[in-house]
Amino acid sequence: MKLFKILPVVTLVAAGILYLSNIAWAHGVAYEMVETSPAVTFKSGFSSGDPIAYGQVLIYAPDNTEVEFQNGRTDRNGVFSFLPDRPGIWNVEVDGGMGHKLIFDVEVSGSDKNELSAHEKEAPLQGSIGIKALLGISLIFNLCLVASYLRARRRTTEMKNTDG
Structure with a gap:
């Protein structure tokens, strides 16, 4: 009974x-734009707050989504910078390993300051308490x-x- x-x-x-x-149960990933100037700099991290250290980064130009414009790795703090050569929406992929992949877009304007969309500004690095x-x-x-x-x-x- x-x-x-x-x-x-x-x-x-x-x-x-x-x-x-x-x-x-998910171990999420997020990014945070660090600076807006001619160079685009972002910081990537896991939802636990740990940085995506030495994560593989692929940057795709607005007119070519097949071949990357630039590739490399984040530093030990999860930070990566690139210098776009034209305005448009650039696609960024960060592979944190173990199946964690972060994909986001950055809008690059023709001015010295790059504009971020509301979605990009609100990407938190910390998980919810x-x-x-x-x-x-x-x-x-x-x-x-x-x-x-x-x-x-x-x-x-x-x-x-x-x-x-």
């Missing part, structure tokens, strides 16, 4: 974990549920063994 009372709760928690699994806290609470709650389920199952087995 107790199993039928706890089963909906376990199902709900499992569904919540599956729903949040992309957010909670709220999500980390929720993950920790969820882990503790789920461990308690599993322990309760195993305890109840052991009692049921013991009762069947003593009756039979």
